[in-house]
Every structure is written in structure tokens, then in C-alpha cells.
Amino acid sequence: MTHAILTIILIMGESDVMRHRVLVGGLAAALALSGLAACGNDKEPAPASKVDVVAGFYPLQFVAERVGGPHVAVANLAQPGAEPHDMELKPSQIIHIADADLVIYLKHFQPEVDLAVAQNAGDKSLDVATITPLVGQDPHVWLDPTRLAAIGDATAAKLAETDPANAAAYTEAAAALRADLLELDQEFASGLQTCDRREIVTSHAAFGYLARRYQLTQIGLTGLSPEEEPTPKRLTEVAAQAKAAGATTIFFESLVSPRVAQTLADEAGAKTAVLDPIEGLAAGSTEDYFSVMRANLKALREALGCR
Structure with a gap:
């Protein structure tokens, strides 16, 4: 928790102090309400029996849920109905990134997520841009189903590292997702x-x-x-x-x-x-x-x- 507080301070430049006064105040309130508990997120903490996964935005949430199945609890940082590019993280979301077992994101797509991951997540993160390299500056790799299949495979491998007891289940789920995505790919190709x-x-x-x-x-x-x-x-x-x-x-x-x-x-x-x-x-x-x-x-x- 202290690490997350320090990270919020580190990612604020002097020119951002005014903009982030509300953020810091919100963090203090969140901590007070939670009694300095381990989570302080907008949603209930992940059950101890599940891998706590944070996804930067919807397509990554979708993959994490399909691959993780009943063994994961997935939180999406982007709000429903909101455009995710330039979202600002809430204090509770930065805390969640620090506390999560795995953070799945796409570097350069959500700048504040990049900062929070760099300071808090370390080797607990998966940057999907390293799985399927971007063409130019276009981040929308998930619109090619074959690229999303590769992200699914990489997610399974990362979840297996985090939760070895369920490695076989993750591999099997990723294979099923890949089959569904390749079927979709064929529908597009023929259509x-x-x-x-x-x-x-x-x-x-x-x-x-x-x-x-x-x-x-x-x-x-x-x-x-x-x-x-x-x-x-x-x-x-x-x-x-x-x-x-x-x-x-x-x-x-x-x-x-x-x-x-x-x-x-x-x-x-x-x-x-x-x-x-x-x-x-x-x-x-x-x-x-x-x-x-x-x-x-x-x-x-x-x-x-x-x-």
C-alpha cells in the first residue's frame, strides 16, 4: 500500500500538482474508508482462491476472462461507455495495479496505465505489444483475430507462471479461444x-x-x-x-x-x-x-x- 502511495507521488510532476490534489485527497479518503486494508478498489477484492487480474481495457479483459475462466477475477480499468485512450486513473485503481497478481496492458495506448505499471507492477505485468508488434503507432491489434489469438496464448503462459496449479486449464482455454478466433477469421475472409x-x-x-x-x-x-x-x-x-x-x-x-x-x-x-x-x-x-x-x-x- 505504501508503495502505491509513493508511486502516485512519483508520477506527478510539479506542473501536475493542482490537477492531482483531488487524486491525492481521494486516495487518502479511500485509505481511510478501507482502514488501510489491502485493496481499496472500486469493486470487491478478488477472492483469495482466484488470481487477481487487472486489464487496461475491454479486449484485454475479454481475453483474460476467456483464458482464466473460473480461476481468475478480472477488473477492467476503463469505465463502460468511455473512450479508454486518455483515461485518468483513480487512486483506488493505482492501488489495485500495485496489489494485483497480474496486470495486462498495451503500452502507449493508455499513458497513465503505463506509468502506474512501470512503478508498481514490474514482472507482474504483460505488455501485449511485445506479443504482437505494432504496425506504426496503431494499437488496435485485437481487430485482427489471429493477433488476438496470440495474445490469448501469451496470457495463458503468464497466468501459468502466476498460478502453476492451474496451468493446464489456462493452456486448454487459450486453445479453445484460438479455435474460436480462427473460425471468426475464416468468416471474415470468406465474407x-x-x-x-x-x-x-x-x-x-x-x-x-x-x-x-x-x-x-x-x-x-x-x-x-x-x-x-x-x-x-x-x-x-x-x-x-x-x-x-x-x-x-x-x-x-x-x-x-x-x-x-x-x-x-x-x-x-x-x-x-x-x-x-x-x-x-x-x-x-x-x-x-x-x-x-x-x-x-x-x-x-x-x-x-x-x-
């Missing part, structure tokens, strides 16, 4: 094989891995940050590209306002539809990675005129 168009026009350039895997061309209005605003010049350029490609659909994502996509659609004479990068799920959602990916496939087939 997108014969189409009238192969250009996908998106408000956020999050679909590079998906496009590369299935021989599509992504035309992104903005870069990798969903908060980035396009310039009028860029809007005009992409509208021209969309018209030239015969695009009928401009895609936007579920956790971000469709305003920019609608502006582009109006300019290009197209409609809008959701293509979900699966960075998180909406609050109360009953979907999971597979159902959202299959909804993405349906949307792509319609937009691209696939047969």
Missing part, C-alpha cells in the same frame, strides 16, 4: 472475399489491422486519436476519395460522436453506419468481442456490396 468495393471510409483510422488482414483499403478522416478534429482541407480530400471509390457508407465508432462522420457523409453523398473498434463496450451492454466483430462484418458486407 469479404467478393465485394464491389474494397475501400472503407472511417472517421477514425482504427482499422488498419482489420484492413490489412482482409485486403481492404482504409481511408481515415482523422488519425489514430478519435478526438482529433479534421481540417476543412482534409474533409474535402476524404470526401473526394470517398466519391472516387464509390463509397456508400462513412463509418463512425460507437463510443465517439457521429458528428464528424455525418459531415463527411453529407459532403460525399453517403450514409453513416457503425464500425466498432471494440475499445470498450457501452454501459449495460450484453455484447462481447465476437458479437461486435460479427456485427462489424455484417456492416462491412453491406457497405462494400459483398456477395
